[in-house]
Amino acid sequence: MRDGARNYFATKEDALLLPYPDQAERSVLVAEAVVTAPDELTPLDAVAHAWRAEVERVDADRDEWPARLSVLADHPSPASRVIAMEAGDQRRMVEAIARRTGLATDDPYPTLVHHVADGAPRACLRHWQQLGGARSLVELMDHAVRSVAGGLPVPPAPKAGPRR
Template sequence: MAATIRTPSRDTVAEAQPQPGLRERKKLRTRIAIRRAACRLISEQGYEATTVEQIAEAAEVSPSTVFRYFPAKEDIVLTDDHARAMEAGLRARPADEDPLDSLRHVMTEGLAAFLAEEREDVIQRTRLMVEVPAVRARMTETMATTSELLGHALAERTGRDHDDLDVRVFTAAVLGALREVMLYWAARDHQDDLIELMDHALTTIKGGLRL
């Protein structure tokens, strides 16, 4: 179903991205500490029973610091830097490439790298998306940020305004496909090949739903 996907190495990704400064690295370490503490506590005692105060104590930061990095508890599960990585990847694709093919490349490679580096984290996060309505609802809200980033990049590639209806519909369709793929994968106990599912979903968008 899917073409062979080349998983980018850490070295390749590092070379393509500007290196963060000391302050940015410190912020990243704090974010990671908070997320890891949250994942551990949620795994041990469940999502609803885990409080922000407990997460803060486990991460050795204050509750206000947690909220500074993650405005809502659901954001600890959902928020990451992959939206900006997707935007950067999209801008790096050949200018004459079909927009959907560019997104297919960026999204499948991004998912492959994410799975290779943080598979258990991805599994837990997608499981919570299925099991916890608040997380699932927040996921839909946070996709607005991703949509804005990708919409601007797509608009520039196609010579359109970022608020163009076609750009908005196209971006929403692709991100909707990503959302449904993640939920479908988690609901089926993560048994399917996530990359093949994403590739198949984008093929469906391109070809339509046929009888």
């Protein structure tokens, strides 16, 4: 973690689990960006658009983030705390999608869009972490969102090498 980063957090575990000291405020801004995204964007694209700056920030910090993600992958106890801490963010996003679509928050569609949209960065972050940040996270996310929006077509299989 960056020098001095721990000074913003109550514990070392909080410094690992909370990417930024202003995480709650950032979550509110991202949810509002979903509501105010250009009208021509689908709800899924509006969520991806709102997350773009956050994904770019993570992508730019290729020294810290793959290591942070590796620790979380290897230690399930802190990862379960992350899930609990994200509950408020998830609620805000579902509410934002509901506002954008004009649907009630208890309609399944806003929750479905959130879960589908949330799966893209989770899958991309895992792959990006396994690559040690060697590829652009932004490009991985763009591809994932296009794939989901396109009905999640099966990608072509890599060409097999000679059989032994």
